[in-house]
Amino acid sequence: xxxxxxxxxxxxxxxxxISILNCDYTNSxxxxxLWYKKYPAEGPTFLISISSIKDKxxxxxxxVFLNKSAKHLSLHIVPSQPGDSAVYxxxxxxxxxNKLTFGTGTQLKVEL
Amino acid sequence: DAGVIQSPRxxxxxMGQEVTLRCKPISGHNSLFWYRQTMMRGLELLIYFxxxxxxxxxxxxxxxxxxxxxxxxxxxxxIQPSEPRDSAVYxxxxxxxxxGETQYFGPGTRLLVL
Numbered sequence: 272x273x274x275x276x277x278x279x280x281x282x283x284x285x286x287x288x289i290s291i292l293n294c295d296y297t298n299s300x301x302x303x304x305l306w307y308k309k310y311p312a313e314g315p316t317f318l319i320s321i322s323s324i325k326d327k328x329x330x331x332x333x334x335v336f337l338n339k340s341a342k343h344l345s346l347h348i349v350p351s352q353p354g355d356s357a358v359y360x361x362x363x364x365x366x367x368x369n370k371l372t373f374g375t376g377t378q379l380k381v382e383l
Numbered sequence: 384d385a386g387v388i389q390s391p392r393x394x395x396x397x398m399g400q401e402v403t404l405r406c407k408p409i410s411g412h413n414s415l416f417w418y419r420q421t422m423m424r425g426l427e428l429l430i431y432f433x434x435x436x437x438x439x440x441x442x443x444x445x446x447x448x449x450x451x452x453x454x455x456x457x458x459x460x461x462i463q464p465s466e467p468r469d470s471a472v473y474x475x476x477x478x479x480x481x482x483g484e485t486q487y488f489g490p491g492t493r494l495l496v497l
Binding site: 362373 | 490
């Protein structure tokens, strides 16, 4: 049972435009959400996170939005750059521990 | 710091052989995680250790998989016997529990079982 779902396996965006990556979750116990970015032949690296007490967190070009009632979060990248081309994983945790549940990932391609 | 170190980076083996993957976490981290990445299921947590003790191994697929952490600086994931369906990328990650939630991943081991 996939508790964290990324329904779009791929996304293509033009350079300079906004990229929106989506993530849905089913476990209402989740209270902390993270996005990781992964380049080929490398491990995932932490990008941005949000606590369930907030609905938005911003870090430079990256903003994560959380809609708890819909059990949905999204990552916005503005403006998108070719170096943003990577696989993006959504992850969630609860209870203060370190165990993360990941989604299946979305391959973002930013075209010139 | 060198980051999380995994070896080997690539492994090709035949069905039925034993495979051992190795991980050195970041010095000072007290939590270590083993993940498997596949197209269908994304990143699956196999097992995680806290202070060298296995805390949750519910993701270990079956008895063919075992993991150990004999000390704070080394862990192994063993598959015996290996099967073609075990082919995947295996990641090790570490973190310091109680100080942020960020896990730091190694580069992964790409395993191919023929």
